[in-house]
Amino acid sequence: MPSAPILAIFAAAVLQAAPIPVLIISGQNNHDWRTTTPHLRHLLANTGKFDVRVTEEPGSLTPNALAKYQALILDYNGPRWGPTTERAVAGFVESGKGLVVVHGASYAFGDMEILADKHVRTGVHQPIWPQYRQMTGAWWSDQDPKSGHAPRHIYQVRLTNREHPITAGLGPSFQVTDELYHNLRTNPNIQVLATAHDDPSIGGTGHDEPLIWTVAYGKGRVFHTALGHDVAAMMEPGFIATFLRGTEWAASASVTIQAKLEPESPKGAPRVLVVTGGHDHETTFYSMFERFAADMRVNVNPHPIPYNRDLRKDYDVLVLYDTIQNLTDQQRANLRNFIETPGKGLVALHHSIADFVDWPWWYEEVIGGRYLLKPDGGQPASTYKHDEELRVLPVSKHPILKGVPPMHLWDETYKSMWISPKVEVLLRTDNPTSDGPVAWVSPYDKARVVFIQLGHDHTAHQYPPYQQLVRNAILWAAGTK
Ligand SMILES: [Zn+2]
Ligand SMILES: [Zn+2]
Structure with a gap:
């Protein structure tokens, strides 16, 4: 006994x-x-x-x-x-x-x-x-x-x-x-x-x-x-x-709940910075993050302000929902220092695939993809199309896909992007106005990097499987999944 x-x-x-x-x-x-x-x-x-x-x-x-x-x-x-x-x-x-x-x-x-x-x-x-x-x-x-x-x-x-x-x-x-x-x-x-x-x-x-x-x-x-x-x-x-x-x-008859008189805050939760700017978007994008409040602490700051300082001590994950080409050398160094720090994460969403299209380190190594704003090296310019009906299927067993069902949604598609052959594709669509891969994990070996092409407007932002996907991606990028 x-x-x-x-x-x-x-x-x-x-x-x-x-x-x-x-x-x-x-x-x-x-x-x-x-x-x-x-x-x-x-x-x-x-x-x-x-x-x-x-x-x-x-x-x-x-x-x-x-x-x-x-x-x-x-x-x-x-x-x-x-x-x-x-x-x-x-x-x-x-x-x-x-x-x-x-x-x-x-x-x-x-x-x-x-x-x-x-x-x-x-x-x-x-x-x-x-x-x-x-x-x-x-x-x-x-x-x-x-x-x-x-x-x-x-x-x-x-x-x-x-x-x-x-x-x-x-x-x-x-x-x-x-x-x-x-x-x-x-x-x-x-x-x-x-x-x-x-x-x-x-x-x-x-x-x-x-x-x-x-x-x-x-x-x-x-x-x-x-x-x-x-x-x-x-x-x-x-x-x-x-x-x-x-x-x-x-x-x-007993009490184990902490005796504290402070407003709730998810202590120890990943610290996330959402970077916006350079591209308009609906406020439903932010409502999505309010749903994540129990899992992460989320701040927003439009570019290029976040890159004016060292981000490493304040944040674990950067979420990009912006479009930007140019940074000063110092801003570039601050961004790069963050990305090169093991344990940090990056989740690039939708139109941020058109960030830094002239910075090969960025699109080749970090993101593993690039939206071509104009024809380049024999490749045609990338194209986009709004309000497309999409079937999106998981094609990997990656933890980011946990709880993400096959999706049926209306969203903006991108076609003729350059996509690195080294990425691990997470989601694919058969919509002919889109490239097949619509979400992937980059092979980048320092920070954890995810790109999700979906997410133009409220039809995606308010769609629970999309929310699940973004939540999972952030938590995985933070190393907690
Ligand atoms: Zn009363
Ligand atoms: Zn868009």
Whole structure:
């Protein structure tokens, strides 16, 4: 039988491998659940620690349907769910699982009028769900002193209990722009983790109001945050840290998510510089990079400015989407120093094949291809044609093609380019207005170099297989694939 430490390591490995299944309950709220629920889902999924599902029809939940989850996250404020679901949810928590209550959900099922989207009064009252008050530890009241909040403002949230696993390591306070709920009725058994001073000069109570707390309900754990009025409030680093750590604690009774109060940035991710200029293009080109935000840090700088300095310490990959012929000797040396540094990468896209057509080192050795702006050495000038229907097939097993299916798209074609016989062709088309190879890896032996001919406008930029191809190419060029 393995010793205890080995079992612990094994258990840790299993926990690492299996994301925690959690369910967000949404679909009705006087807050903008259509934007907040996807945002919460993204925050959770981004940690890699949760398998996140969402229901917008909670009224159909049964004990069986809930059994596979470790925690429920309520981004809900609306009509009662009916006895089956309500019993299922209360039983779920009681049995030892987790419940997370976010902002608007703190006054669901109370003695408040049900409000429609955007706080529109409906005149509809519903019977109180008493167990919900027990689970969530607090409720809103229309009686004096009325529960409510001063206008949304910027304030400091103080972590009043820093011993709890959720708040340990987060520091004494953080700042938010959010609503600050006040005069909530709370149960004596809640464990308050954070409060904020409610400024009387703008309609606050003058008291320190509880904003984050936990509740023990049966064998279960409840994490309640009154923060998170909208996506902006949910982007606050303090909201994110407490929400993610609170959810992990509710779901698993322990917290492994990093205690940090900084905006998200993919640390250690490849640093990418996109070089534009000399050729117009649609802004959809940039939207494509926004989708890569989790995998890389991307800057843009038009040529020739990037080449005025040594790029090696700031960037791992250059992505060229420009057209340029001339650089000064110093600019040329800076570009060349980057390309000649082992470990660096270059991804040349589309019209950048017409860069430096008079610099043989560039097109022969680095890119492995050249767009002929005019006839040269017995070869005719290259040609282009817009809006061509293309079938593009992978013709290699290269990692850049991972997850890239046969593509069917409309794009600009180039024909009669000079293509080095030494390139490894990745993609080919049979469109007669195009050369056969439309993506290749250069044989250049210092930096990793890829050329992708496709990508003239939004029809390519917005096409998921093209995005996958460009993403893969950058990550491969950075040496991470
Ligand atoms: Zn609100
Ligand atoms: Zn083009």
